[in-house]
Structure formats: structure tokens, C-alpha cells
Amino acid sequence: MSTAPEVLVGFGRSVELRRATVTVTATPGPSVPLRWGALAIADPWFAPSVPEVQQISIGQGDQATVLSTIALPRDGQPEPVEVSCAAVIGAVDQVTSWQPLVHHESHFHLDCDSALGVFYDITDTAMLKPLFEDALHMQQVYNRALVERIVTMEVDGRVIAAVFLCPDGSGLYPAYAGFDQDLQAVAVLVDLKLLP
Numbered sequence: 001m002s003t004a005p006e007v008l009v010g011f012g013r014s015v016e017l018r019r020a021t022v023t024v025t026a027t028p029g030p031s032v033p034l035r036w037g038a039l040a041i042a043d044p045w046f047a048p049s050v051p052e053v054q055q056i057s058i059g060q061g062d063q064a065t066v067l068s069t070i071a072l073p074r075d076g077q078p079e080p081v082e083v084s085c086a087a088v089i090g091a092v093d094q095v096t097s098w099q100p101l102v103h104h105e106s107h108f109h110l111d112c113d114s115a116l117g118v119f120y121d122i123t124d125t126a127m128l129k130p131l132f133e134d135a136l137h138m139q140q141v142y143n144r145a146l147v148e149r150i151v152t153m154e155v156d157g158r159v160i161a162a163v164f165l166c167p168d169g170s171g172l173y174p175a176y177a178g179f180d181q182d183l184q185a186v187a188v189l190v191d192l193k194l195l196p
Contacts (some may be wrong), residue, residue, distance in 0.1 A: 005086075005191070010024050012025070015195060022072065028064070029065035032063050037057045039188060041110055041190065042110070043110065043111060051122065056177055058185050063089050064090070067084040067088075069083065070194070071083075084149050085193075086192055090178065091186040094180045098177070101175040108174075109174050110173040112171055116142060119162045120153075141163055168194060
């Protein structure tokens with residue numbers, strides 16, 4: 001069962017969990033240039049999940065990414081550990097309503113096998129696919145994401161994708177489209193399924 005997107009981007013809001021009360025915070029990530037606004041979402045280290053068509057159009061230009069995070073107490077750790085509960089791309093501040101992201105007439109879920117997800121413009125697939133298929137490169141991306149939680153992928157010095165860690169590991173992660181007051185899609189959220 002997924003959490004309402006409004007809760008996941010309710011930055012500054014307190015949420016009651018079984019063993020603690022946590023505050024949802026925003027951790028800014030890198031901007032991703034969407035040359036055509038044609039957003040693709042996939043597991044970059046799992047070839048069958050790489051889409052051939054966009055999942056949604058959210059507008060051209062640099063799109064900000066943000067992780068919705070919470071700090072959880074962990075046994076044996078002196079301080080709470082910050083973990084991601086959602087990955088978002090686009091103009092979150094312009095969203096007036098969230099709806100399930102529909103792709104091929106059903107609610108789209110990130111099919112994650114490697115514990116990674118990625119946001120990128122579908123027109124950059126040809127440049128990214130060799131990197132996605134390079135196991136050594138993807139191991140380095142994964143290692144960075146374990147520490148930083150969201151990292152960039154670059155080609156010729158240009159950022160073309162943002163890769164985020166799915167802390168719950170492999171699985172299906174529901175995605176939601178955020179619409180502005182004119183009913184235009186301006187953001188996408190992937191629920192990482194850590195909040196009940």
C-alpha cells in the first residue's frame with residue numbers, strides 16, 4: 001500500500017510511525033535537463049525496464065529533483081539515519097493535485113531490480129543505454145548512490161540523468177503525476193514505500 005503523494009511532499013510535516021514521530025524534509029538533488037520534456041523512469045541497471053517511449057511529458061528545460069526524506073532511529077546508531085521515502089522531479093511547488101501516473105492504461109510502477117531508479121529525457125536513451133549496460137560503470141553509480149542517495153549520470157560533461165537509490169531494494173514502486181492549476185503535468189513522484 002502506498003502513501004498519499006501529498007504526505008510525501010508535505011515538507012515540514014510530522015508523521016506518526018510505530019516507533020517514532022518523523023518529519024518529512026526535502027533534500028535537493030541535481031537538475032536534469034529535459035530537452036523535449038519527455039520524461040522516462042526506469043531501473044538503469046535492469047535492461048528489461050528501460051522504456052522505449054516516454055511515460056509522461058512534464059515540460060522542457062532543467063527540471064529539479066528532490067528526495068523526500070525522514071530520519072529514523074536505528075538500533076546501534078547514536079543518531080537517526082536519514083532515508084529517502086520518495087524521489088521527485090519537476091516543479092513540486094506548482095502541483096495542485098496528484099494522480100496515479102497512467103501508462104499503457106494502467107498505474108505505472110517503477111520496476112526496480114537493482115535498487116536504483118533513474119529520471120531522464122527519453123530522447124537521451126541512445127546515449128544512456130551503453131552506460132546502463134556497462135556493469136562496471138553501473139556498479140560505480142550504485143556505490144555513489146549508497147552514500148549520496150541521488151547522483152548524476154553525464155555524457156561528454158553534460159548531465160543527462162539523475163539516479164536515485166530505492167532503499168527498500170527490488171520491487172515495484174508506484175509513480176504519481178503532479179498537475180498544476182491548468183491541469184498540465186509539471187512533476188512526477190516515485191513512492192519508495194518507506195512511509196506506511
